[in-house]
Amino acid sequence: MKIEHLEKSFGTVKVLKDINLSVKSGERIAILGGNGSGKTTLLNIINGGIKATGGSIDFEEMAINHQNTAYIMQHESLPSELRLQEVLALFSRDKAAYQRGLDLADQFDLTKNLRKKYAQLSGGEKQKLLLISSLQNQPSYFFLDEITTGLDYNSRDDLLDFLASVFEEKQASLFLVTHYIEEALRLCNRFVVIKSGKIIEDFTKEALISNEDSLIRFDQEMTAYQAYLIQSEQHTYKLPKALMSQVLAHDFEHILSYERDFTRNLGQIIEGA
Numbered sequence: 011m012k013i014e015h016l017e018k019s020f021g022t023v024k025v026l027k028d029i030n031l032s033v034k035s036g037e038r039i040a041i042l043g044g045n046g047s048g049k050t051t052l053l054n055i056i057n058g059g060i061k062a063t064g065g066s067i068d069f070e071e072m073a074i075n076h077q078n079t080a081y082i083m084q085h086e087s088l089p090s091e092l093r094l095q096e097v098l099a100l101f102s103r104d105k106a107a108y109q110r111g112l113d114l115a116d117q118f119d120l121t122k123n124l125r126k127k128y129a130q131l132s133g134g135e136k137q138k139l140l141l142i143s144s145l146q147n148q149p150s151y152f153f154l155d156e157i158t159t160g161l162d163y164n165s166r167d168d169l170l171d172f173l174a175s176v177f178e179e180k181q182a183s184l185f186l187v188t189h190y191i192e193e194a195l196r197l198c199n200r201f202v203v204i205k206s207g208k209i210i211e212d213f214t215k216e217a218l219i220s221n222e223d224s225l226i227r228f229d230q231e232m233t234a235y236q237a238y239l240i241q242s243e244q245h246t247y248k249l250p251k252a253l254m255s256q257v258l259a260h261d262f263e264h265i266l267s268y269e270r271d272f273t274r275n276l277g278q279i280i281e282g283a
């Protein structure tokens with residue numbers, strides 16, 4: 011897919027400016043940036059939800075349509091009276107997909123809630139249901155916008171592991187909007203940073219590992235997200251500086267396990283508090 015000189019204005023306000031991006035099938039792109047930088051708007055234009063006001067997108071061999079796409083938005087919701095089981099039935103493409111949905115519900119500990127209405131589910135359970143209802147149809151293209159917000163630590167960890175295995179098994183393409191560095195590192199192989207509607211960084215995981223300049227810029231851009239990760243749980247924990255020295259030492263695998271352990275430990279502290 012080739013995006014050239016893409017622009018989007020709402021009224022007189024230009025929120026995306028001269029976006030240029032070439033995307034290969036199977037790339038998993040994290041779209042990062044501060045609040046209001048234009049991430050969701052870009053995601054919505056690529057998946058056809060809204061129209062750009064300038065520039066072009068040539069999808070080339072990427073045939074994105076309703077059948078092969080998982081599209082999960084921030085704060086998405088379903089009719090409150092629908093039961094969990096009914097949601098799976100409604101969204102499944104065929105019988106096999108419905109069965110996959112039930113199996114996934116089991117895997118995510120939702121079987122006990124099958125007859126509960128959507129309105130009766132907790133925030134995290136609603137989010138899991140939204141994901142399962144898409145995953146059951148085995149999509150090839152994923153548009154995921156802040157999908158783990160509201161999940162507890164273990165559910166988030168399980169979900170990321172599960173999505174990582176889905177992406178490994180299937181050469182799926184992913185556009186992921188997230189504020190969590192750990193999530194981006196675990197799921198994506200390319201990182202695009204947007205600031206005030208412009209792409210200011212665009213690098214692959216390999217470049218991130220091998221190029222110290224990228225690492226330093228990544229560090230600068232990511233500082234806000236690391237703080238967000240902690241603040242979002244209303245705790246005053248700070249991510250130790252040691253993490254960044256690991257990044258600079260290119261010890262990538264260590265960072266991943268470190269962040270995972272850190273997140274898990276923090277989860278235990280909060281749950282035990």
Ligand SMILES: Nc1ncnc2c1ncn2[C@@H]1O[C@H](COP(=O)(O)OP(=O)(O)OP(=O)(O)O)[C@@H](O)[C@H]1O
Binds near residue numbers: 045046
């Ligand atoms: N329908 C709309 N009408 C007017 N302005 C809009 C509309 N949708 C988005 N905007 C504005 O466009 C800018 C970019 O919004 P967008 O939702 O893309 O940001 P974001 O990077 O996803 O932010 P966040 O991290 O807070 O979710 C914001 O200033 C927002 O207020």
